[in-house]
Amino acid sequence: MDWRLLVSGFLVNLVFFYSIFDIYFTSPLVHGMRPVSVPSEAPAKRLVLFVADGLRADKFFELDANRKSRAPFLRSVIEETGAWGISHTRVPTESRPGHVALIAGFYEDVSAVAKGWKENPVDFDSVFNQSRETWSWGSPDILPMFAKGASGDHVHVHMYPEQSEDFAGANLKNLDLWVFEKLKVCSAALVNSPWLFVSLHSDKIVFFLHLLGLDTNGHAHNPLSREYLDNIGVVDKGIKEINDLFKDFYRDDKTAFVFSADHGMTNWGSHGAGHPSETLTPLVVWGAGVRHAKPAHSQQRYPDAYSNEWSLSHVHRTDVNQADIAPLMSCLVGLPFPLNSVGILPLDLLSVxxxxxxxxxxxxxxxxxxxxxxxxxxxxxxxxxxxxxxxxxxxxxxxxxxxxxxxxxxxxxxxxxxxxxxxxxxxxxxxxxxxxxxxDKLFLGVSIASGYIGWMAHILIRIIQNHTNLPHAKHAGIPASFWLSAKGLRIISGCLTTVVLCLLYVQSLPWTYYVYCCLPLALWHKVIQRWRFIREVFWYLNDHGLWKDVALFSLLSVAALEIIVLSFFYRELLSVALVSMAIWIIIRRDSLHDQSLVVRWSIACLVMSVFPLMPVVGRDANFPLVYAAGILTIVASLLFQRCVFFVFLTVLSACVILKWYTCHSLHTKEGLPILNQVLSWSSLVLSVVTPLLAPTQLNIRLMHIVLAFFPCYLLLSTAQEGLFLLALTVLLHLWLQVETQVTSIRIRTKVRDVDFRSAVRLGEVQRKLSLSDIRCAYFFIFFLLNGFLGTGNIASINTFDPQSVLPFLTVFSPFVMGALMMWKNLLPLLLVTCAFEGVRLCINVPMQSLFLTVLFMSDFMALNFFFLVRDEGSWLEIGTSISHYVIVMCLILFLMILLLLSRFFTSFSPRAKSKGL
Incomplete structure (x- = not known):
């Protein structure tokens, strides 16, 4: 393997991947503006902001089975003394950007979600920063970001410990009760604090109550659960008590109240994408400066159908964008508008x-x-x-x-x-x-697209020139001019690069722009350098009348790759492709000397085709399917009749029992036993270590890898993922056998005789690519995408289910939970790559040849998604198009890492190291 090629491919695709952040994810913030406030006296002296984290609009507004409201106090506000509506959020529907939109009035760029939760990756202004004093109570994940960004020390935070955010907690509503109780305690302390008494009686002050119970209950139990729905009543009761507390304390009717949510939640308890259940949040406003309820206009039509079930059509509704709430709060209390706000003041909510x-x-x-x-x-x-x-x-x-x-x-x-x-x-x-x-979007888009095409052309030329048996035509040709010589091309390339660098420099553009512009020039320089070879290939195809064959092959290849591209939008196409693979083996049955493979391969493909038709994992937990997958894996493994596997089977059996006991303990709200947690983390360590102790004979090492990965994967599963991995493993095993029989290259080595370590030590067999190798590369990409989308586990950001990581930890930790989910998603891909390494060795094809072929196909798909990225339409469409491009680019970057990991997992042997092999 040419490591320089691997590194250059990684760096080039890393540039393509990062470019999307400069094109679509740049920060919208600018600095240097002066504060602007309303010159007249404000209607309110103080503001109380309630944010119910993770509250869906429909679950808040709808009536229960007894036709009663879950939030009777706020319902009375809507119908009598206040105003209401829907706050429309944007993707990503996460806590950080949702609170930034609510309190600062602008939509943070998507990349900020990964830059920090408790601290600000950028400085921005907010309602809290403009206030005279702000007191806040709630989660340590939200409150510090607004305190750190404020000038001075006038933003006071009161937070519960991080350990309180425990998904396995018996009473997650206590997170909200803590907030309400702490505010009451603070009010009682006024007697002993003259300074606090004076501060609280000033104007332009803000109280912020962050209520996390609903979000935590939704993640732990889902928004349709009794726990989530009852928590709405807890929030409503607490808000009523705080409302009465302020009225009794101040007695001046100068308090304004705002109630909303940062985002909603899907039926299966996740959020992040643009589904209406995630983007529609409630808004209730009452108090000083806010109009009272008024009858709805007969002409008023709501854009959503399900709001008719809320029995609120008789009350006038005012919908806003989430960023509009920040200027509303500033206006009510007389604060300067947040400098970075893009919200529009909703005048219909005011009574002035x-x-x-x-x-x-x-x-x-x-x-x-x-x-x-x-x-x-x-x-x-x-x-x-x-x-x-x-x-x-x-x-x-x-x-x-x-x-x-x-x-x-x-x-x-x-x-x-x-x-x-x-x-x-x-x-x-x-x-x-x-x-x-x-x-700069058009300029950057053209530059990156030209870079893609230049890179793909460079790969294709390298494949044809170095890895195929295509003979060169013998033509004298037209004598090359000076400008097509090596020296002339260097002069032209140098001049163009100099001009581009000068233009970028005089415009003081970021350094990344230099990379985006110079990379295509370098790639196309490499392509044009081989113009003689390109001319020879064209002459050869023309002389032998191969253009029709090339056109047909290219058309079929593009169609096959487009099926994978479309599977991101229609997962059912994966099933169609798997059925086609079952039919393909029947057509090629004459190439097989083991005819039983036809039946076994066809059955395996048909079984695999069922999974893309099933619901996306995360929507409904089905733990009996997890237990069934563990039991079936044990039974299937026993068929191998090898004593060495019983250690793995013991671990696998223990993990099935561990999964059951953990689910039972969490269901009965007894928490996560420390022993379960220790054993879960131990299974994660064993999944990495134990495969390396097995013999490097192909069949045995691959079986050890599967049995080592399975226990950890089951612990991270919530539904049919375990069955999916079992079916995928069987299909990969059959793929190994099928490829050795249908390949056009004669195979002298039997599969059982292949040794990973010996093959790596002896080096790669230098043979050229054939058409069957291209099929092999396509199958590899197809199986990788099946690992991504077969269960829908990362087809969208909102399919994340916290229940899958609860055997390892229950206290909210976004980065640890994210790492565990990444490992879960990586395991099927690592199995596919290890099987691909086995197939490659069995059919005696060099890794570099297949790697270039796979890279070309992957970049072709990435170019598709690059052109499909959009910034217009619904936020669901925008978020989906961007996430698809990010997934494909991550796949390409991970592909190179996966190849290295597969080489490590298949060929590393500590025993061989100790013998000096």
Missing amino acids: DDKFKAQSIYANAQQIIAQFDIKMQQKKDSTLRLLFRPFSPLAPAAEEEKLLQIHQLIQAANYTGAIIECQSLIKLSLEGLNYYHNY
Whole structure:
């Protein structure tokens, strides 16, 4: 294997992968704006913000089986004293970006989810930062990010210990009860703290209650469970008590209350994507400055059908975007609007005079247009004057004219006209912000796409030139000009690179832009260097009349790869492909000397085809299927009649019992026994160590790898994943046998005689690629994608089920839980790669040849998804398109790591090391 090629392939695809963050995931923040506030006196002196983490709109608003509300107090607010609506969130529907949108008023870029939870990867302004004092109670995962970003020390946090966020806890509603009780204790301490008494009676103060019980109950039990639904009542009761507490304490009717959620949750207890159950959250507002309930207009139509079941169609509803809540809170308390906010003040929720509304929306427009001006100036400064394309609908002169017009309308008391003009200006400003935020998208997209095509052309030329038996045509050809000589090409390439570097330098663009622009130049330089060979190939195909065959083969290859691409959108196509593979072996049965393989392969393919038709894992836990998978694996392994496997079977049996006992203990709310936790982590360590102790004979080593991985995988399973892995293992075993019989290359070595370590030590057999090897590479990619999407475990971010990691830990830890889920998803892929290593050795094909073929196919699929990435449409469509590209690129990058891991797992032997082999 050429390690330079492996490293260069990894680096090139790493650049392609990272480019998506510069194109779509860049931070929208700009700095340098001045605070803008409403000049009139605010209707409220203080604000209380309740955020019910993970609360779905439908479960909050709907009536129970007895036609009663689960939240009677807030229901009375909706129907009598306050306003209500739906807050529409954006992807990713996670706690951090949801709270940033609520409190800071802007939608954080997706990459910030992985950059930090308790700390800010970037500095941003917020309602808390603009307040005189803010007191907050709740989770240690949310509160610190707003305290650290605040100027001064006026944001006070009160947090429970991290250990309290235990998914196995008996009463997860205690997380919310703790918040309510701590606030009551704080109010009781006023008697002994004159400073606190004075501070709490000031204006422009905020109280933030972060209620995590619903999110934790939803993850542990799902949002349809009794625990989750009862927790809604706990939250409602606590809010009523806090409402009464503030009224009794202040007695001035100057408190405004806002209740909402950061995100919703799927039926199976996860979130992150753009399903309506995740993006629709409740909004209830009442108190000072908020209008009372009013009858709904007869013309009012709701965009969602299920809201008719809430029995609230008689009450006027005001829907908002999640970022709109931040300017609403600022307006109610008289704070300057958060500097980075892109929210639009929802005037329909206010109970103030028209003058105050006009002044408020005017301040909102000034705050947003200030961001637009800085964004435009930044882009203008980093672009050549001749190349700069301004946002024409809002040129500087037009902007100044609109602002002056609005000011004159307010001075003339034409508040309605001023409001209309402000809303129009805000709309244009937001469009302009989006325009400049995506200003370089086309330029970067063209550069990366050309890089993809150049890289694929380079791989294809290298495959044809070094790894096939295609003879070269013998043509004298046309004499090459100086500019097509090696020296001429170097001069042209050097000049182009110099020009590009100069253009980038004078525009002060980020260093990553240099990489995106120079990489395609380097790749195409490599391609053009081989123009003579390309000409020879064209002449050869033309002289032998092979163009029709090449066209047909290319068409079939593209169609086969497109099936894999479409399977990301329609998992059922995986089943169609598996059925086609069963039919294929029947057509090729004459190539097999063991005809029983036809039946066994066909049955295995048909069994595997069932899994893509089953529900995505995570929607409904079905632990009996997990136990059944363990038992079937034990029975199947006993058929090998090898005593060495009984150690593994003992471990596997113990893990089945351990899984059952853990599920029983968690179901009865007895918590996770420490012994279970120790044994679970031990199985994880054994899954890595034990395969390395087995003999390196192909069949024995592969069997040890399967039996070592299975116990840990079962512990991380919640439904049919164990059965899926068993079926996949059987199919991979049959694939090994089928390839050795249908390959067009004569095989002299039997499968049972192949030794991984001996094959690696002796080096690779240098033979050329054949068409059957291309099929083998395609099967490898197909089985890898089956490992990804066969059970739907990472087809989408919201299929994550915390129940799968509960045997290892129950206290919320996003990075440890994420690592465990990654290991679970990696195990099927590692099995496929180890089987691929076995197939490669059996058919005597060099790894480099197959690696290049697989890399070309994978990059072809990645290019498909690169063109399918979109930033328009619903947030579900946007999030899905981006996640698909990220998954494919991660697959390509992991592919190179998987090849190294498979080589390690299959050929490493400590006994051989000790003997000096």
